[in-house]
Amino acid sequence: MTLAPDIIDLAERLRKSRAFAAKSTIATVAEQLDLNRVATAAVGDDCAAIPDGGGYLLFAIEGFLNEFVTGDPWFAGWCGIMVNLGDVAAMGGRPVAVVDCILASNADEADPILAGMKAASRTFGIPIVGGHTCTSGAERQLSVAILGRAKKLLTSFDAEPGDHLIAAIDLRGRYREPYSNWEAATDAPPERLRACYDILPTIAERGLSKAAKDISQAGIVGTSIMLAECSNVGITINLDKIPKPPGVPLERWLQTFPSFGFILSVPPQNTERVLAMFSAQGVAAADVGAVTKGTRVEISDSENRETIWDFATSPLLGLGRREATP
Secondary structure (H helix, E strand, O other), rough: OOOOOOHHHHHHHHHHOOHHHHHHHHHHHHHHHHOOOOOOOOOOOOEEEEEEEEEEEEEEEEEHHHHHHHHHHHHHHHHHHHHHHHOOOOOOOEEEEEEEEOOOOOOOHHHHHHHHHHHHHHHHOOOOOEEEEEEEOOOOOEEEEEEEOOOOOEEEOOOOOOOOOOOOOOOEEEEOOOOEEEEOOOOOOOHHHHHOOOHHHHHHHHOOEEEEEEEEHHHHHHHHHHHHHHHHHEEEEHHOOOOOOOOOOHHHHOOOOOOOOOEEEEHHHHHHHHHHHHHHHOOOEEEEEEOOOOOOOEOOOOOOOEEEEEEEOOOOOOOOOOOOOO
């Protein structure tokens, strides 16, 4: 088969993107800190999972780029809650509470960040229970940590060959320019948002899937590469099947961070049930690919196929758990 230059060029641009490069630092940090499997979920998952009675405590933190916090401080505060909630949901959990750390040069600079956090806290029903604030810093900075709880886990390490790859994204939004953040939450009914996030723990508790990830700044393809590497499986993604808003260029969409977006590795017998659960809440969900044996992540369209990453020769995270099958 002769590969069309467009899909080859697309794969190359994605490989060289800033978001892909940012994920490669995870392995370096894990090695420097000598992190081992101190909890049920290994380093590289969306949250740390700590066994607790009949379930798990989930613990995660998000830090935000200064340019984002300075450029859109209210939304940065909102995202401090929302992005952490996505990490907890991706692990099959529900949120308990958050704490924050805010640095700003004065109180006026901190106010919009706090207002955004307060609005999201009320919308999602997640209490802010403490943190650290300093209003004598040089520039605005924000980080937020979350505690959650799960009865059963979804992880990055349990995708299996033969599973279907499901992408579920809330398309009822718009870009929050100038960033590639697809925002589908700030004007949505709180009840609808909470019901959407409850889908993931329900899937876990019903045993419909064991593996999922929150779509991160690495986008749909980059997040799929991380899932593949952690589970030591291959993945083939059909670009034609990815849920996408009308009029949005594919390349931008593949590098977009959606406010509600997940990929799941689902056994074939459960695929239709999982798709129906998202559809019932108005979330666009589709079977976009296959989990396979091997070490390559491939993208394809109706005519062409291209390997975008082979973690056997070039690890992205360096955190795979099992020996890969050729």
